[in-house]
Amino acid sequence: MFSKILIANRGEVAVRIIRACKEMGIETVAVYSQADENSLHAEMADESYCIGGPLVKDSYLNVDAILTVAARAGAKAIHPGYGMLSENPEFAVICEKNGIALIGPSAEVMEKMGQKELARKIAKDAGVPVTPGSGILESEEEALEEASRIGYPVILKARAGGGGKGIRIVRSAEELVPAFRQVRKEALISFSDDKVFLEKYLEGVKHVEVQILADKYGKVIILGDRDCSVQRKNQKLIEECPAPVLNEKLREKMYEAAGNLAAYVGYTTVGTVEFLVKDDSFYFMEMNTRLQVEHSVTEMVCGIDIVEWQIRTAAGVGIDFSQEDVARKRHAIECRICAEDEKTFRPSVGKISLLHIPGGVDVRFDSALYQNYEVSPYYDSMLGKLIVCSDTREGAIRKMKCALSEFVLVGVDNNRHMHMRFMENKQFVDGSYDTGICRKVLA
Ligand code: MV4
Numbered sequence: 001m002f003s004k005i006l007i008a009n010r011g012e013v014a015v016r017i018i019r020a021c022k023e024m025g026i027e028t029v030a031v032y033s034q035a036d037e038n039s040l041h042a043e044m045a046d047e048s049y050c051i052g053g054p055l056v057k058d059s060y061l062n063v064d065a066i067l068t069v070a071a072r073a074g075a076k077a078i079h080p081g082y083g084m085l086s087e088n089p090e091f092a093v094i095c096e097k098n099g100i101a102l103i104g105p106s107a108e109v110m111e112k113m114g115q116k117e118l119a120r121k122i123a124k125d126a127g128v129p130v131t132p133g134s135g136i137l138e139s140e141e142e143a144l145e146e147a148s149r150i151g152y153p154v155i156l157k158a159r160a161g162g163g164g165k166g167i168r169i170v171r172s173a174e175e176l177v178p179a180f181r182q183v184r185k186e187a188l189i190s191f192s193d194d195k196v197f198l199e200k201y202l203e204g205v206k207h208v209e210v211q212i213l214a215d216k217y218g219k220v221i222i223l224g225d226r227d228c229s230v231q232r233k234n235q236k237l238i239e240e241c242p243a244p245v246l247n248e249k250l251r252e253k254m255y256e257a258a259g260n261l262a263a264y265v266g267y268t269t270v271g272t273v274e275f276l277v278k279d280d281s282f283y284f285m286e287m288n289t290r291l292q293v294e295h296s297v298t299e300m301v302c303g304i305d306i307v308e309w310q311i312r313t314a315a316g317v318g319i320d321f322s323q324e325d326v327a328r329k330r331h332a333i334e335c336r337i338c339a340e341d342e343k344t345f346r347p348s349v350g351k352i353s354l355l356h357i358p359g360g361v362d363v364r365f366d367s368a369l370y371q372n373y374e375v376s377p378y379y380d381s382m383l384g385k386l387i388v389c390s391d392t393r394e395g396a397i398r399k400m401k402c403a404l405s406e407f408v409l410v411g412v413d414n415n416r417h418m419h420m421r422f423m424e425n426k427q428f429v430d431g432s433y434d435t436g437i438c439r440k441v442l443a
Contacts, residue, residue: 001315002026002077002101006070007041009081010060012384013291014041015368017079020307029073031066033059035376040368047073054378060084063091070100077101077314083380086290087114087162103314105268105289112265113287115159117197123284126264128257131276131283133199143180144173146198155201156180158187158194164234165190169201202283204434205276207231208243209288210258211298212271213306215313220262221323222255223306224298228274230422232345232438237415238422239294240333241301244393244431246277254282261287270295270310293336293385296366300332300389331396332389335404335419337367338381339412347381348413350374356408362389363403375412383414393431397423418442 004027007014014030018041021028030045035054042048049072051065052058059065061084070078078100080086092107104110113119120130134146136159147154147170156179158166166187168179180196188194211223227243228236242251258273261284272292274285295306304326313319339348352373357365367384375383386407388399401423404416425441427433 001317002311004029004073004075004077005103005311006031006066006073006075006078007045007081008060008066008078009084009086010036010039010041011368011379012366012382013081013293014039015044016296016366017081017307018044020305020311023305024308024311026311029069029075031060031069033378035378038374040370040373049073054376056084056379063094067094067098067100071098075100077103077311079103079311080290082290082292083163087288089114101314103269103311105271106266109265109267110289113267113271113289116157116161116286117159117195119287120199120284122265123261123287126257126261128261128273128284129282131199131202134197136195136197137180140177140180143196143198144176147173147176150198150200153201153203154198156183156196156198158183158191158196160191160193160195161187162191166196167234170198202276202278204436205229205278206243206245206434207274207285208246208254208277208282209272209274209292210254211295211306212258212262212267212273213304213309213313213319214262214267214269214271215319216268216316217318218263219319220259220267221319221321221326222259223302223304223326224328225251225254226294226297228294229433229435230428230437231435232442236294236336237438238333238335238419238428239297240331240393240396241297242328242331243277247280250277250280250282257282257284269313270306293382294334296364296385296387297332297334297389300362300364300387301328301330302326330389330391331393332362332387333393333396333400334385334387335400335416335422337365337383337386337407337409337419338415339375339383340381340415341413342415342417345415347377348375349377350412352409352411354408354410356406358386358403358406360399360403360406363399364388383409383412386419397429 006029032042089111095102184194230238390396
């Protein structure tokens with residue numbers, strides 16, 4: 001087991017990882033930017049090092065600074081969290097070369113599954129259903145040919161895309177070439193990789209993902225599934241576990257497909273297979289080779305600390321429980337509390353003058369907030385994740401409403417009233433919602 005772990009991240013995920021390490025008796029090293037000098041994660045870690053300016057390129061993405069701290073502090077492993085360097089294969093290779101374990105799958109697997117069209121091919125080879133689609137589109141003519149072969153609507157996707165960037169739905173041939181140019185341009189700017197492919201666009205789908213835990217001895221456990229269809233501009237807002245309308249037969253087929261893919265590609269530690277679900281069919285969308293923001297809802301249902309097992313499996317510890325031991329009866333919901341204007345959704349900054357975090361049975365708020373904390377403009381607007389769990393979905397919705405009502409956050413605008421609107425929305429309440437729900441609720 002690692003004696004000391006450097007957390008190469010900030011905010012709620014850094015606090016989450018530090019807590020897991022403390023519970024495991026592992027020493028922690030935090031890195032922070034000048035803007036995060038008074039951050040909770042820097043305060044909680046055993047050692048903290050300032051590694052650069054507020055911009056992520058100067059700090060949290062500053063590989064040299066992070067590895068220098070790891071060497072100086074004697075950290076044997078680095079936990080990348082999510083976002084930042086967590087799916088950067090070059091960083092994984094550099095860590096491997098420096099004899100530092102990057103907590104995640106191997107650099108090779110991270111690289112393969114991070115290229116979306118290659119991941120689709122691997123999924124198909126592993127017997128996982130994928131939507132009809134193309135390879136990398138080398139020209140506008142090829143894009144037109146492939147779109148015509150597959151049939152509109154199609155969705156253009158950047159190979160290195162993520163976070164809602166490098167994706168465009170195209171409904172007719174006239175729109176295709178301008179959209180193709182736009183996605184390539186956006187992908188080059190955002191990911192320095194303008195390779196784009198396309199798929200048949202499925203309307204009215206649910207976005208359901210399956211949580212994988214795999215050790216280095218071939219054991220793969222499915223920890224549960226999550227419905228992540230409540231998204232605005234490809235940013236998830238609300239997630240729930242399990243997905244409310246999956247029938248058991250479909251769920252078992254999706255679990256088997258996700259497990260087969262993990263085994264086929266030699267996956268280790270924690271990962272998520274994202275699917276599109278429509279009626280009784282499901283299709284591979286992509287695989288995330290890192291811890292996800294929404295891992296917490298799965299933990300609340302299955303009672304397994306996903307971060308602890310991510311660290312254990314990265315350190316070569318075998319999974320000592322079976323698939324049957326994974327509880328699935330309860331229901332959890334997560335609302336992402338963001339510092340943003342309720343009407344314009346523009347990020348909000350300021351000093352938290354009054355904070356009351358909701359509590360109670362199975363109510364959890366994962367954040368890095370504290371009274372008088374200054375919310376800075378440099379980073380993601382998510383302040384924390386409010387998670388509740390109950391024996392039934394109705395109970396979880398009721399509990400979430402109570403927790404949202406109890407929440408006090410004065411000093412920055414936040415989206416708690418928006419979340420309350422979802423909890424009162426008929427489509428959300430009956431579980432029949434799809435990825436189009438935001439347009440309806442927020443219209
Ligand atoms: C799709 C899709 C429908 N058909 N692919 C969203 C971002 C990335 N995870 C891929 N995504 C989707 N891919 C096909 N073939 C629907 C989504 C999707 C989505 C798309 C646009 C706006 C919001 C969305 C929310 C969830 C999933």
